[in-house]
Amino acid sequence: MSEILAYGFMQRALLAALLVGTLCSTISFFVVLKRISFLGAGISHTALGGIALGLVAGVDPVLTGSIFAVGTAMSTGYISRVGKISEDTVIGIFYAFGMALGIALISTFKGYYPELFALLFGNILSVSVKDLLYMSLALVVILAYIILFFKELLAICFDEEMAEAAGLPVKPIFLGLLAAMGLTVMVSIQLVGVVLVSALIVIPGATASRLSRNYRGMLAISLVIGLAGSFGGLFISYYYPVPPGAAIVLILAAIFVLSMAVKPWFEKHLRDKE
């Protein structure tokens, strides 16, 4: 353990795992409750277009990717509501557009871009201090938003029509959640990459929803699973020749499968306790 902490890159990687694990598992809670899992995959693939644009234009690709990710998330919410089109359909279009733009721009590259490979498949070991600052800022802003509007977000996820009838500002609050989701996807891309990031914002919440009967427990379990996956994957990739992103997602998937196996026992235990 002390050997791992002796390296600067591992210290930064562990801090990144803490920040991104916390962020993703919190967002995952809402993603699963509102059933917008496909949106996560869509946002990450659309972000590829933004990342490629940044690389071609010589602008920070994390910045252009973030603009694409947040823009996609909010546009999906807006277009699906105004145009009365399902979110799945809208994100299906953005998904393909982002990927096509990314591929078109990447094909114009001359030479080898190691950053591109890292953004596609993640490279937590190359996290810089600047990246950590960006992740910390995203965590503070998103957690503040969720804490401030938690009861309204919960009401919107449970029964949007009722929330609207109560006079709550449903549209702006929900668009805010989508923006938070876009930002979360973008900062998490560094950890696991465009291809695998949706797992990070789906599996912790999905597993927790199987193991808890109330939202407080679900949020807590989601957090524990998100952090267990992030740290566990990092440790595995330190000792074995497995990329950290893949290791994190494999651990999360294993926890989900395990949750399915223990669910009947878990429910019986809860009933006996009652």
Next chain:
Amino acid sequence: MGELIRAVDLGVILGGAKVLEGITFSVKAGELTGIIGPNGAGKTTLLRAILGLLRICEGELNVLGVPDTSLMDVRPKIGYMPQRQSFERRFPLSAADVVAVGLLSPATVLRKITDKDRSIRAALQSVGMENYAGRPFKELSGGEQQRILLARSLVRQPELLLLDEPNAGLDFPAQQSFLQLLHNLKHEKGLAIVLVSHDLVSIASSADQLVCINRSMHIHGSPAEVLRSSHLHEAYRCQFDYLSVGDKRGADCE
């Protein structure tokens, strides 16, 4: 008793098409009003207009003493129960958490809700579910869930209750029990209740008046008047030869 709802020649346009026109009726305190009509008749649209979620394009609408342009001001005094499919069935909330959702309003955004526990307890008590506060909502039966959702719409002690097909999907005993509960609420609290329903027999035996619409107004009156009227046949494009409050034998649709 004053009128809590007064609609005169009310019309609503949705997506460029006129979905309601010429709707005229009124609702008094302590009255149960049934809104009936076939699928797509505009019943839910009418409830949403009364709530102020949809603007009327013509006519006059007055709810709890305010005109349609100021309905937001009286929204806290209106309890609303949307159709059953509007909520997430597997959501991990307790019965008390579901009722607490009914306390939210623009005034509670970024603020703590005061006196929350007492309000929730009173609402659960009013629907006979006080012992269910801590039970997971998703594990309750359909009838129990409907009672909890009714408690959610009662938690702010409204003067007017709008219910959109609350009996849909419930078995007969659960429907009867729910209607009995509404009957008690009407008498004990003096609530005005507007109930959208497809069950003509049940609604006719519980309501004080029926409003029959199909995009436009067809008939408004006592259940006996409405069920015997030829306007009911026109609205449903059905022949209700033997249907009346005391004679419930059925209908012959085209």
